[in-house]
Amino acid sequence: RQVGNKTECALLGFSLDLRRDYQAIRNEIPEEKLFKVYTFNSVRKSMSTVLKNSDGSYRMFSKGASEILLKKCCKIMTARGEAKFFKPKDRDELVKKVIEPMASEGLRTICLAYRDFPTTEGEPDWDNEAEILAGLTCIAVVGIEDP
Incomplete structure (x- = not known):
């Protein structure tokens, strides 16, 4: 059972439904490994976390209101993971x-x-949010019951 923000709790429950243990993921990627976090705000209606990979590249994960974030996606994952x-x-x-x-x-x-x-592509300009938060690949759209 999770305690806290209802959206976060629902997403943690989703990870359990996918048979992924949240604590194992946190152990694998502790907070110190997070390179940059774009916290949620009501204008952007999303939040993003950037991880630095061992080869020097970065991967950013984003979650947010589907009507806004989908407009920033230029690719989508297929059922085969492509x-x-x-x-x-x-x-x-x-x-x-x-x-x-x-x-x-x-x-x-x-x-x-x-x-x-x-x-x-060189070091991104992390302060240019409009550029950073574009060109996304949609992984999934999930539905959450409002509390």
């Missing part, structure tokens, strides 16, 4: 077939996404 291009018409279809039905059931939808920053 990233494919995500066009505006694909986004419209996802909204119609997934997000709207969840919303009609009273669920709040959260988009989970990531972005890689390869070493070949």
Whole structure:
């Protein structure tokens, strides 16, 4: 049983449903390994955490309101775990077939996404949030019951 923010608790429960132990993940990636955190704010309606990989590249994980974060995604993960291009018409279809039905059931939808920053692109300008929080790959959209 989790205690705290209802959205965070729901996502922790989701990780357990996926048979992933949250504590094992935290042990693998302790807070000290977090390179940068873009905390949640009401304008952005998302939060992102950047990890530095052993090869010097970075990976950023983001979560937030699906209607906002999906617009920043240019790829989406397939069921086979491959990233494919995500066009505006694909986004419209996802909204119609997934997000709207969840919303009609009273669920709040959260988009989970990531972005890689390869070493070949040089050091990103971490202060340029508009640039950093773009070009995402959608991992999933989840529906959460509002408390």
